[in-house]
Amino acid sequence: MTAVTVNHGGPADTASVREPFGHEVLAVRGCESLTVANAPRSVLHDPAEPWSPTNCYMDVWIGLTATLGLDPLPMLGAAFSADFLGDQWEFLKPRQEDLETLYGLTVGEYDTWRPLAEHVQLVMSRGDALIVEVDAYHLPDTEGVSYGRAHTKTSIVPLRLDPVAGELVYLHNDGVHVLHGEDLDNALGTGVGSGRVPYPYVELVRLDGIRSLAPEALWQRAVEIARGHVRRAPDAGAGNSARPDPADRLVAAIREHVPVLAERGMEYFHQYSFATTRQAGLTSGLAAHACRYLSRGAQEWPSDVDAEQLIEAAEQFDAAAGAAKALQFKLARAASGRTPRIDSSAEAFVAGHTAGMRAVREALGLGE
Structure with a gap:
C-alpha cells in the first residue's frame, strides 16, 4: 500500500478536505516525493526535438517510463510497423505486450463503474x-491552445494526489505538471460529466511486476x-511494387487533399495535419531514436545486428521527420489561400x- 495518511491538524480541518478524493496523500509507486522540479525528463522530450511533444499517448509512456526509472528507448520499435490508414497516419502507441516484455508492466482497459475520483x-x-482521458479545457499546461478555450480529449497519468491541498501532480504531453482546485475537480472529480469526455476511456497500469533489466538483456x-x-x-x-509503401500512400492522399485544405481553411488544416503529417513526422523521429539505441547496443555487445546500417537508417528517418515538418508548413500555406509547391518536401x-525502413530490415537481418 503506497497511500500515506497525513494529519492536517485534527477535526477542525475536516471541512478543508476536498471531496471526492478523500483525505490521504496518494502516489504511484516511486512517485511519493515527485514534484515538477525533480521530475526526470527523457531525451525524447528535449525541446530541441522537432516533434516533441509527440502524441498524447506516446508522451504518457515516454514520461511514465522515465518517471519510474526505466529507459523508454527500447519500446520505440513500434514505430517500424506504423502504417497509413487511408485518411490518416496510424496514431503511434507502444504495444501492450512490448511493455510487459521490456518492463514487466501490464496494461489493460479499466472499467469505471463508480465515480472516476473513487477509482483514482x-x-x-x-x-x-x-x-x-480528460478534457484539455481544464489542463493549465495547454494554456494558449486548449485551456479555457477548446474542449478536446487527451490522456494524462495522475502521479501524486494531495486532496486537502486540492493538488494533483500529473503527466501530460512532454512534462510533469500540477492541477489545482476547480480544474482538478472538473478533470477527475465531480465536474467530469460536464466536459468533452464525461465517460472517459481509462487504462490500468499495474506496477506489481515492474522490473529493470540489465542493459544487455x-x-x-x-x-x-x-x-x-x-x-x-x-x-x-521491402522492394515490393505490388503495393505502395505507407509513405507513398500518405503523399498521394495529401496531393489529392490540397484543394480541400484551400477550401476549408486553417481550422480544418490543424485537424488534418495532426492526423497526417504530424503523426508521420513524429513516427519517423522516434524510429530514428530507436535505430540509434539499437546501434549503440550492437557496437557494445556481440550480435548479428549491423550497427552501421542502423546509423544510416536513423539518418534517413531524421530526414523523413524534417521533410514531414516542411510539408506541414506548406499545407498551412495552402489552407491560408496560397498555392504552395509540395513536391520537394513530399518526395523527401x-x-x-x-530508405530508413530498407536499412532497418537489412540491419536486423530481415532483408530480401
Whole structure:
C-alpha cells in the first residue's frame, strides 16, 4: 500500500478536505516525493526535438517510463510497423505486450463503474497508475491552445494526489505538471460529466511486476521486438511494387487533399495535419531514436545486428521527420489561400522513410 495518511491538524480541518478524493496523500509507486522540479525528463522530450511533444499517448509512456526509472528507448520499435490508414497516419502507441516484455508492466482497459475520483483514489492507494482521458479545457499546461478555450480529449497519468491541498501532480504531453482546485475537480472529480469526455476511456497500469533489466538483456529484448515490428510492417523498404509503401500512400492522399485544405481553411488544416503529417513526422523521429539505441547496443555487445546500417537508417528517418515538418508548413500555406509547391518536401519524406525502413530490415537481418 503506497497511500500515506497525513494529519492536517485534527477535526477542525475536516471541512478543508476536498471531496471526492478523500483525505490521504496518494502516489504511484516511486512517485511519493515527485514534484515538477525533480521530475526526470527523457531525451525524447528535449525541446530541441522537432516533434516533441509527440502524441498524447506516446508522451504518457515516454514520461511514465522515465518517471519510474526505466529507459523508454527500447519500446520505440513500434514505430517500424506504423502504417497509413487511408485518411490518416496510424496514431503511434507502444504495444501492450512490448511493455510487459521490456518492463514487466501490464496494461489493460479499466472499467469505471463508480465515480472516476473513487477509482483514482483506489488505484493510486495500491501504487498503480491510470491513463485517463480528460478534457484539455481544464489542463493549465495547454494554456494558449486548449485551456479555457477548446474542449478536446487527451490522456494524462495522475502521479501524486494531495486532496486537502486540492493538488494533483500529473503527466501530460512532454512534462510533469500540477492541477489545482476547480480544474482538478472538473478533470477527475465531480465536474467530469460536464466536459468533452464525461465517460472517459481509462487504462490500468499495474506496477506489481515492474522490473529493470540489465542493459544487455534489455537491448536483446528490444532487438527481438524491433524485428517483430519490421516483420509486421507494411511493405515500406521491402522492394515490393505490388503495393505502395505507407509513405507513398500518405503523399498521394495529401496531393489529392490540397484543394480541400484551400477550401476549408486553417481550422480544418490543424485537424488534418495532426492526423497526417504530424503523426508521420513524429513516427519517423522516434524510429530514428530507436535505430540509434539499437546501434549503440550492437557496437557494445556481440550480435548479428549491423550497427552501421542502423546509423544510416536513423539518418534517413531524421530526414523523413524534417521533410514531414516542411510539408506541414506548406499545407498551412495552402489552407491560408496560397498555392504552395509540395513536391520537394513530399518526395523527401517518401525517400527518407522508405530508405530508413530498407536499412532497418537489412540491419536486423530481415532483408530480401
